[in-house]
Amino acid sequence: MIFRIELRRSSAVWSALLALSLGVAVLVSFPQGFAGRWIQLASAGRTMLLVLVPLALAGGAWLGRREARSRVGELFATTARPRWRRVLPTAAALGVTMASAYVLMLVIGAGWVAPTARHVTVGAVGLAAAGAVSMVTAAWLGLAAGRAMPWLVTPPALAVVGVLVAGLLPDFVSVNSVLSQDRLPPAALMLSPVYVGGLDDFQTFPVRHSLVQAGWFVAVAVTGLLLYGATRPLTRGLAVLPAALGLAVTLPLLPAGAYEGAARPDPVALELVCDDAGPQVCMTRVHANLLSEVAGPVREALAVLAAKLPDAPTRAVESGHPRSFVRQGLMSDPPRYGADTLVFTAPSYGRTGGADLSGDWYLRTLLAEVWRLDCGDQPYGKEVYLAGEVAASWLVGRAVGYDPETPAAYERFLGLPAQEQRARLAAARADVVACRTDALVAVLR
Template identity: 55%
Template sequence: MMGRILRIELRRSAAVGVALLSLVVGTAMLLSYTEGFAGRWMQLAVSGRSMLMLLWPLALAGGAWLGRRDNRSRVDELFASTARPRWQRVLPTAGALAVTVVTAYILMFLIGAAWVVPTAGYFPIAAIVATAVGALSLIAAAWLGMAAGRAMPRLVTAPALAVAAVALLALLPDYLSVSAMVDGRPGPAALLLTPVYVGGLDDLQTIVARVNLTQTLWLAPLAATGLLLLGAVGRRAIALAVLPAVLGAAVAVPLMPTGGYDAAGAVDPKAAELVCDNDGWQICVTRAHAGLLPDVVGPARQALTMMAAKLPGAPSRAVETRQLDFWVRSRPAPTPALADTLVFDAPPIGRTGRADLADAQFLPALLQSAWRQDCGDEPEHRDVYLARTVAAAWLTNQPPVAEDWWEAGDRNRVDVAYQTLVGLPQAEQQRRMAAARDAALACRTDTLRSMLPKEIP
């Protein structure tokens, strides 16, 4: 009997409409920036979690619209006079809404997977777990919305809930994160009560299991509270219905790591493993970027060949850096580069999950990497970047090409440095560039910066 009512609800209620709206909005937003997850399963899962900033308010508002259906149809008193308990009447409707919003979320994930499957070289189980937590949060939102729609059967309830949810999920976490950063404090652990993941996650990171577990310990009781409120009759039942959410928060918050979103990400050792092409100069990328290897091999071997022709002690292999992006605050200690290894940053990833080499900047960046070392979080002086441009131009035997970030006067300083360098005897050029590379590997930039004339005030 219950299954038959559930099928009727799926066919005739607004649950399907809510799910279709969520699917269209979520998919449209997800596919508007496929470069953010193409070729990477974990980034797809995190992108799906960020879409909850819109999908959660939609599920909440859709639940509120569905929750006021009995009042809108003026059958409240009729149903209240029947012998069946209220929870038996609301369970099929709640089940139908839960099934549809979860299905829409999974379909959004599967549609996004079309941009991941062709080039992905690593599938972390954590991506499935993160997606499952997001789906659970939508059930909680839908059932809380239904309970609110039943308690306040007004036309304005659904849009008001949607606006409040957007403010809660978007504005409040940002305010708390920025306030903590300004004060030099870690973000509050309670930030992770929200299912939306707005923190930056590097391609080599994953959401830690502790965060997924504690969010589940909070979201499952929250969903139970929404369902119990929906079926509650009387003040005592309503008070008892709130108890699971209170207990869930009491258990989950102390277990959540301090630091908010920054503490939710950790390096995934499997994603950071190297995948190499040994057909010639050895070229390696991380497993998370395995789909980029065919595009990286050609330019990387070209760079190594150019270095071998002019630079004494030139590197004989090229390896993608396994340091996290500069905006990730919880960074591991830098790994010293070896003299025989060229450490480079992966090129930008295009919409298809392959390397985006359209701007022809990857080869110059590879050449500049011969004089680069990751020496920690301190930003380097801009003169170091200008000097690397001169060093890369020396390898190509072509004058340096101006870049967008150059300021007034940089063009003259770079040209003077380049002409001074190439005007020296060949042996002296090689000696200076080898010394600059040795200094860079030792995390000293003084030798490199000395190539440039002093800046004219």
């Protein structure tokens, strides 16, 4: 009964609606970032916490100042009813509405995922669940802060602190750790629910790490609730014990490297799904929803290659091997394919969840990828890039690429006899398949 009254009369619902409105507005402004992929939706939700956690803190602080604002503290203190019976419905109403706002934001985002997604990972569920728990934590901490400091400036100040501490500070520490190249980001960064780095399509986030995070968020939430309900100095002092215990238990369980260290390759996402209605075209399972759209341009590229190159590729396979995991020793080297296989990259997603194939840019990209070395982390020099752009221009029939020297180098190459052009590029293709670049660079001579 009291819980329903709090939902109707308090600011809990309005705070949650504000968080929901802002979260949805930001999320759906870039649907191409998560369309068709559950793990990307869950990852985007954790990024949204950069905005939602500060709002939950501010909403809790606004509600926490209610007694002081209404000047009923002394009146309530004279009643025989225990304080806990008054604060629990308020905290429950705020916690439920804030967590519901986060979940509903993801449900709305799922409208861009569910119709086309072909791969579901339980890691996405763990990411979403831990994010929802963190909203309750932030709301209850805000309640405690609002009661302790019932000033008008407390909610906005708390929101600013939330942005700095929960989002920007961990991101700053993480970036500087990566740039230093001598150490991984500290595991303690996972004590913040905000992850602005994001996962790639071939990664997953183990559920065990989400459970550890959720346990930490629950411990801090209990501390916030105890501080909100405490009336004596001793009780307030003891209220920090759950957070301290949670820190002592969870910090050793968090992985080195924080979120980057926790991410793992998703072998199911890397499985190939093939279309054999013509020259075979294979894509990874996580991108299988794009296969029907991509097969046409890929087969068009194969036809162009067959007309211009001897021993041209007759099938195409998407390259989805996360090279970062190879460097970390989490996966073996990428699979090697022969000269009969064109290894290509999936196109970007559009706003509706399909492939972004506007214009002829993707065909040009596919023709350029026939000169790409899919051989691990071999370094690319300037000459290799330029030679690849000249070779791609020869296939397209006009100068394409980003290097300003490409048009002139392409014109020089066209000055060779047609048979010589064909022979040089055939040798370049054979060298690239063997993970060598000498014949490709010779295109510039």
